[in-house]
Amino acid sequence: MSEQPPVALRGLTKQYGHITAVDDVSLTVNEGDVFGYLGPNGAGKTTSLRMMLGLITPTAGEARVFGHDPQKSVDALADVAGFVEAPRFYPYLDGMTNLRLVAALDGNEAKTRIDEALDVVELTGRASDKVGGYSHGMRQRLGIAAALIRRPKLLLLDEPATGLDPGGMRDMRALIARLSAEGMTVMLSSHLLAEVEELCNRVAIVRSGRIVYEGELDELRATAGLTIRLRTSDDEVALRVLSDRRGISDVTRRGAAPIQFRAADEAAIGELSRALADSGALIFELAPSAATLEDLFFELTEGEGDAQAEEKRLDELSDLTGGEQ
Amino acid sequence: MSRPGTLTVYRWELRKLRAQKRTYLGLGAAVLVPIVFSVAVAIQPGEPADVPFGRYINDTGLAFPLVTLLFGSIWFYPLIAALVSGDIVANEDNNGTLKTILTRSVERSQVFFGKVLAAFSYSILAIILTGVVATVAGIIVSGFNPIPTLSGTLETPERGLLLVAGSLAVYLMPILAISSFALLLSTVFRNSAAAVVGTLMFSLLLQLVVIIPGLDGLQPYLLSTQFNSWQGLLRTPADWDPIIRAAWVCAAYAIPSLAIALTVFLRRDVAGG
Ligand SMILES: Nc1ncnc2c1ncn2[C@@H]1O[C@H](COP(=O)(O)OP(=O)(O)O)[C@@H](O)[C@H]1O
Ligand SMILES: [Mg+2]
Numbered sequence: 001m002s003e004q005p006p007v008a009l010r011g012l013t014k015q016y017g018h019i020t021a022v023d024d025v026s027l028t029v030n031e032g033d034v035f036g037y038l039g040p041n042g043a044g045k046t047t048s049l050r051m052m053l054g055l056i057t058p059t060a061g062e063a064r065v066f067g068h069d070p071q072k073s074v075d076a077l078a079d080v081a082g083f084v085e086a087p088r089f090y091p092y093l094d095g096m097t098n099l100r101l102v103a104a105l106d107g108n109e110a111k112t113r114i115d116e117a118l119d120v121v122e123l124t125g126r127a128s129d130k131v132g133g134y135s136h137g138m139r140q141r142l143g144i145a146a147a148l149i150r151r152p153k154l155l156l157l158d159e160p161a162t163g164l165d166p167g168g169m170r171d172m173r174a175l176i177a178r179l180s181a182e183g184m185t186v187m188l189s190s191h192l193l194a195e196v197e198e199l200c201n202r203v204a205i206v207r208s209g210r211i212v213y214e215g216e217l218d219e220l221r222a223t224a225g226l227t228i229r230l231r232t233s234d235d236e237v238a239l240r241v242l243s244d245r246r247g248i249s250d251v252t253r254r255g256a257a258p259i260q261f262r263a264a265d266e267a268a269i270g271e272l273s274r275a276l277a278d279s280g281a282l283i284f285e286l287a288p289s290a291a292t293l294e295d296l297f298f299e300l301t302e303g304e305g306d307a308q309a310e311e312k313r314l315d316e317l318s319d320l321t322g323g324e325q
Numbered sequence: 326m327s328r329p330g331t332l333t334v335y336r337w338e339l340r341k342l343r344a345q346k347r348t349y350l351g352l353g354a355a356v357l358v359p360i361v362f363s364v365a366v367a368i369q370p371g372e373p374a375d376v377p378f379g380r381y382i383n384d385t386g387l388a389f390p391l392v393t394l395l396f397g398s399i400w401f402y403p404l405i406a407a408l409v410s411g412d413i414v415a416n417e418d419n420n421g422t423l424k425t426i427l428t429r430s431v432e433r434s435q436v437f438f439g440k441v442l443a444a445f446s447y448s449i450l451a452i453i454l455t456g457v458v459a460t461v462a463g464i465i466v467s468g469f470n471p472i473p474t475l476s477g478t479l480e481t482p483e484r485g486l487l488l489v490a491g492s493l494a495v496y497l498m499p500i501l502a503i504s505s506f507a508l509l510l511s512t513v514f515r516n517s518a519a520a521v522v523g524t525l526m527f528s529l530l531l532q533l534v535v536i537i538p539g540l541d542g543l544q545p546y547l548l549s550t551q552f553n554s555w556q557g558l559l560r561t562p563a564d565w566d567p568i569i570r571a572a573w574v575c576a577a578y579a580i581p582s583l584a585i586a587l588t589v590f591l592r593r594d595v596a597g598g
Binding site for chain 2: 054073074075078080086087088091105107146244
């Protein structure tokens, strides 16, 4: 069964009344991935993760973990652990007892595992305090500990860094990197690309329940890098040259700001520079835009375009990334 | 590594009950009521003559647990039962912990039955506690003497003690039915206050049904009637009819309640927390 990918979502959909929280999501997380599931608040990240954990029933489509259906039996989750939203525990029990409880429900109460997990998240000293008195960050760490005592092959984390202070975030990232290096597959959601950028090798970007990008982070990065800034002595002329030029797309100009456009490759830029010179517009600046991955992320998730514009944008994106998806 | 199951959940539900105040509130009340009653009788030896066995409280301590049950049946013991049974599922919603326990290695059905067992254990413990305390306090106040039955015969104290134990056991049937109903409300409402109050209202309103003309024939089949079925034991010879009827009437309340609760629990989305 190890042939089966850790996560396979096919046409996954969840509707709450007339709200489509998750809309026809398909994606695969492969063994060894640190997979970023990215999108703004309300994009449907938590709802998707709940379906992967068997907590809610999909309206349509299916979620499989290691080929198993978590809707049928918790047996499907044998190699899976994680949490959605803030991890929750019994406030009237102490940290250690809470961990012993979940460990017992796993069928393995081995004390060494629990001690080890407490040690990893640095809660050993507070283990005998009631969870009701824990800070948000401590609960987050207890949630990680509760997941780790299961010794999962797949770790599902829902916005693990949310609410942590910078130090806590750094620790969380270091821990995830370490677990990944030890061979664990990790899927984590976030509403901030920057937060997970250095961790993830692959990402899916969701918006209003739908995937707007799925693929290697490097490809997305390459896409982001191909946005070009142009300043000339005569922008009107330059715009005319840019329009309908092969390999040039998405030409935008906002007020006095430099023109921006997307180039399919460097050759297209070279040809453009010659065309501009011929047209009489003098080039002041022709350079890769500082547009970052984060800008692209915002563009993908916050663009107010209608569905059609979105489709078009997606097509272009997949052209640029070599037909992925 | 052993496979966890209903008993694992049961064990931990008991552990959780031990850590919660409401458990002690319920058990404390179950202990306190017979004590208060006994103290009152000791100070002012009047007789609540209008209830069965009320007339005998100055003659024998064995009448105390029986009178306590009679006074407690309409709402007090149902309240004690509902206090925990109405909370045991809703508490998870309140704490957002369903997602925590349902993503481990126990099935939802096992979680549910573990909770049912724990709620029942608590209710049984409450009734045993109240019975033992009432009996001990009664014997201290009025002595370990023979007890008259409802048929007018006199039973030895030893046999009387056995009959009290039997009465408590029969009394548990409607209590467990109330527990089951509270579990249903706890599962459906996901709010423990609503479940506790709802259970109590159900228990009280049911008794009003019979004031509707033409429905008075339902009396023997109401849950409230079953709270008195133990009195069949205190006749000579014992009248088993009300007890047998209590067994199936209570089952007719409890089993559908639990079946519906289980169905809801298995199908529900765990979207909160
Ligand atoms: N239990 C629910 N009932 C109704 N709507 C819900 C429920 N849970 C989530 N939603 C809606 O579904 C959408 C996706 O929510 P969610 O999965 O929590 O997004 P994210 O985790 O990406 O912030 C939101 O519009 C949210 O309001
Ligand atoms: Mg969320």
